[in-house]
Amino acid sequence: MTLESDPKEFESRLEAIRVWEPRVQALVDWDEPAARKRFSEAGPGPLAGWSLGVKDIVDVEGMATRSNANFIPWRPAARDSALVEVLRARGAFVLSKTVTTTFAYFDPGPTGNPWNPDHTPGGSSSGSAAAVACGMIRLGLGSQTVASVNRPASYCGVVGLKPTYGRIPIEGVFPFAPSFDTLGLFTADVADSLAAFQALTGESASPSLPPIRVGLLPDQKVEAADPEMLSALAQAGRRLESAGFQVSSAELPSCCEEAHGNHWTLVAAEASVVHGGLYRVFGDSYPPKLRALILKGGRVVAAELERIRSHRTRVREEVGRLFGDYDVLLCPSAPGAAPAGTEATGDPRFSLIWTYTGLPTLTLPYCLSQAGLPLGLQLVAPPNREADLLAIGERMESVFEFSRRHPLGLGREMAGYPTDGE
Template sequence: MIQDAALSTAAQRLRSGAMSAEAYRTKLLDRIDAQDGEIAAFVPADDREKRTSRSCTQLTETYTTRADRPSLFGIPVGVKDIFHVNGMETRAGSDVPPAVLAGPQAASVTAAENAGAYVLGKTVTAEFAYFEPGPTRNPHQLEHTPGGSSSGSAAAVAAGMVPLALGTQTIGSVNRPAAFCGVVGVKPSFDRISTAGVIPAAPSVDHVGYFTQDVVGAQIAGSVLCTDWRPENTPSEIQPKVGVPTGPYVEQADDIAIAAFDRQIDRLKADGYTIREVPMFEEIETINNRHKELVAAEMALVHEPWYREYGDRYAPETAELIEEGRSVGTDALAIDRASRSDVREQIHSRMDDTGVDVLVSPPAPGPAPRGIETTGDPIMNLPWTHAGVPAVTLPIEKTADGLPIGIQCTARFGDDEWLLHWCRSIEATFTEETQ
């Protein structure tokens, strides 16, 4: 069920005229018709054919010459169903009435549309971007979870049903499903992509991110979605100096993930990368607890009016989180929020002390768990999200059972352009190995 839909290739062919927007739209809708009955990446929509046909016609009429076509001309985008989109309901994986959740279109959706893209459809999300899963299955192995909460977006890109999909991350909802589904998952620095028009979970740590099949495509998308994109600031050196965190953080991963990570480090060493150990997150349990408490408290604040009116429509796990968050005091929440900058400073200082450019780590405790009753554990993504530093998951290998295993690459706050530049080098190392 895995098919090619590299954003870099599609964007080039659409802008050059080698492929028409209508032909590409038809190709992807055919894939959805053939596959999504089993994968369930998209929220069902009766008007998808008519709506997307109208979008393609408008794009063709607007950009009459190839020279005028913007970077995402004719690119269909999957949008996680907590983003508001003009003319489409937002359900957020919930039974709360859509009219209650309605709001103005997400700024990130508008940015994509201004660059020539259009919304192919809403993708399935766990309820309110937390842990209660939807029906989406992993395209590599249908009996396994695709991860969450951006389940549909990751699965849709992995299956080649769309070349670009938007998601969000409050703990690990981009980097983890990207690892489980074998795609590139980008969680930019905090607030590099606007969260306006997105139903919040915990505003202090909510990130808008996205999925593609390749790093070049991620760079193209980043240049459109991120504020103040600075490609001219990327470094000239090809290989970054790579840091490997040591201590209790990495020990949270299981034996399969650790063995894969060791192989990945050995491959980087063999390719000439400078590898340095970086002691980090000695107090990982405290970081984990503070982040989880912050998420609970802020989600309780966000949902207070909806939960008061429609609490019986919330899934038990989501309701439990909100109830937990109601008990968090203002002093505790202030400490939790302040710890974000403390963890960011620790990351920066440890990187400075060891002279590394990129930190690499397992993006999940192991491969995608069997069953779709859970979305897996985001524990390997949590500290990077808490600190708000950029994190990119790259697909690297597969288990004997055909489940993807990735690597998570992180950098200093604001160094999103540099991180993606270096990820191209790391991606190339492992691409060459599999060819």
């Protein structure tokens, strides 16, 4: 941890932005002088000099939170969101807002995947994931209502932490479906994720860990992952076993099948409430996917919501029992690599069950696909065990060695980070 900021590190971020931003478009209204001013005004602390990319649904004082909905005449936020306030108090500074899909749903912003700009970076936290991948920022803030942290982390080849539901206060964040909305962190490696999480919560990992019991979970009770992703998961299991982890197969309870439909019904109903007011004024300008969701959600009746919430409680309990046999579960972060095209943001189905249950997850970059795009694997832990999740993730990261096999000059190297041996 650093207690004073490092001007060289700051300059390396600006350099990464100069190189990558024209191609990737991860930032909202990039303003170098303003960023420089915020850097110079930041205080000391465990995150001193950390450059933040703030998903543009998260309030930063004095900036309008635009949610990629420029058809609405937003006012500047009167104060920082709770998350940004704490990070600033620990020494971090806001380098830039980052691109979100419109209102954090499926209508994409301009951001391209840093590994191949003709592919999606994933959504909805597109800009934060892509900006970390390019070394533009050290810490990207995102949020997940279905898969919006883990999917872009996997597609962009970065580390994505989605803590337990409710773990990080959501105050000052534009909601989407409040019973799921969870703030998350993007970083180049697990050490940074752990440092940020500790700075936020004061929590440390257990100093030593017994042999870790890993449950491999290829099947998420929904359409299967790509063969490439399933091979990667199986290979990861073998490598972890060689490295001393206790690896065996795990299976989700059958009640998880219904979670997929239920999740979307509840999200639609909640989004319809969240957007009810704005939609009554600005609905003509709403993008098509969100508009359809809002109309669908308005028709969900109370009894259906009650039934789904009971099911969610039951799934939480049944899935929770798996952690009697495993310390963590390991599964794909997404069905495969980022799909081609930037008009859609990819399939969220492999993170949905963990948002439905509110469990903490950590996406680790694992390898590159045949097409040269990252494939991420997702670790899942019991509620409120983020510190252990991160400690286990750090050990796995050293087994997987993804960042050291980075072929495109992205990430740590690109940003001028010291590499091993320097």
